Amino acid sequence: MSSTRTRTAGRRAGRGLPLWLSPKALGIFVVALVALYLAPLVLSLDGYLHNVVGLTFMFMAAGLAWNWLGGYVGQISFGHAAMFGTGGFVAARLAITFGLPFWLTWVVGGLVAGLYALIWGHPTLRLRGPYFSIATIGVGEATRLVATYWSDFTGGSSGLSLPIGNGPTKYELYWYGLYLLAAVVAISYWLRKSRIGLGLLAIKEDVEAAADVGVNATLYQDAVLFLSGFVVGICGGFYASYQAFIDPLDMFSFDRSISFVLIGVIGGIGTILGPAMGAIVFVVIQEFLLASYPQLYLGLYGTLLIIVILFEPLGLSGLLLRLGKRLGRKPPASTAAGGMGSASADPDGAPPVLTGVPGQDDSKGGTSA
């Protein structure tokens, strides 16, 4: 109880800031943003590395956006490539046909992707747990097939090439990726720490009990899916600008959907730092290992996924939490709520609830001490 008091007092100290925003987090955010903004200007990075870091920012943003739905609400989507591709192709088409400025094509692409997510999401979000996941696989695959055969719009299997000189160069995209990431991190933090975050966690734990205390689950889930689809759609537009060429097989592929899941799960589902770290691991594997050993692709990801789910459901951020505990820091009880073991799954078959709370024994010890 005493810790509650001090926390309340700490929040009040930051006057002028909303209750959910801690001055420390704001400080770290600003410092990181400035450092990353200046890094390429100060350090002379290798050009290839510079570009890959820019791409990593995009994957971080996409992973975080996936995580709003997968981690905060507990609805694991295996179909986010549908929005990634929609955003990418709408953006590319707008650039090619109308010659709109790139940022506008990204935003419009994102909006279309978000609306598309709403159309299939509103009915399917009534499903929970594995049932929702299966539905998203269907949505993703159906979208891929439609896109592949709709060659007037997507160029079919030969894809679309962006007009040269329309968008920013790969070198410039680093900073646009950074802006995108910064916005997404800010939204993630807000969704997590504000009272909305608490409502989302309540939905994740028990939809009906949440409704019984006044949470409008349908509205919140729809809103989160729209927001998630919007950002992933913008990421698709970014990716189109980055590659200057996109085709439906790549943009809408199941691998693409899986990559968002991987980023979230490897890094730590339901956390903010997690998907960011997961994106680094993902890009490192993809760019540096797979270029040399393409045959290892799926095997490697599968192995990683199994290791994470078996040994550390909170992923890399779970490892960090453990490390922090070794160093004597006690996380708040609700930190564990992010875990992979989603309580939304059938409560009868729910041993994951235990595995989702890796630190429970430790935190017990911590409170009694």
Place this chain on the structure above:
Amino acid sequence: MSALLVGESVCKYFGGLKAVDDVSFELAEGEILGLIGPNGAGKTTLFSVAAGSVPATHGRVLLDGKPVNGKAGYRSVHQGICRTHQIVRPFARLSVLDNVLVGHHYGSPEGSHSSPRDRAMEILDFIGLAERANQLPGELTLAGRKRLEVARALATGPRVLLLDEVVAGLNPVEGKRFVDLIRQIRERGTSIIMIEHVMHAVMGLSDRIMVLDHGRLIAEGNPQDVAHDPQVIEAYLGREDDEDGETVTPSAEERHDA
């Protein structure tokens, strides 16, 4: 006394089964209304309809003259009616404090409080869980989890609280404490309808009692009259003491039907 919550010929049918059949009721401001009846009598179904989580087949429920419709459960919470569950459903991986905060943020607490946290701590203090605010619900005893369920409902600022068997399953000491707690909740200005199998609790607390059997209202009145009502005795006849009768065993049902 004016009626706060009114049920007008509420019916709820599941196919051919009349779970609740033409039940009318009134709850006055500041009243505790007991709802008893054998297992399967339709008490919890009536609760779900009154709480707006399921729509009535016929009839309607009015809170302060405004209909509580069963289309979306969260909406009736905003109207000022909140229920607890017979089998407690805490948000397992949110701390006790956060559980209460969910109710506070998404309910309809009257007036704005200086800090949601202070308000939630005040409720936890009242309910007797303040020292456990930072624990997870799984670390509480059953009595503690039932208290949490009530605390979370109270945090939504209800005018009407529907308590579904909160005393059942507790040992006599805990049960006695809970009875005192319910009395205090009423004194704070919340009207209560309670389903309860523990007779001394429901008899001692209720201003009035309604008895359901097979979905129909068979008796209503003050506790003493209801306890001596021949129809009520008949409804319970042949049954063992109901204190631990929350599990519906087929044999109990058959005996009841016979």
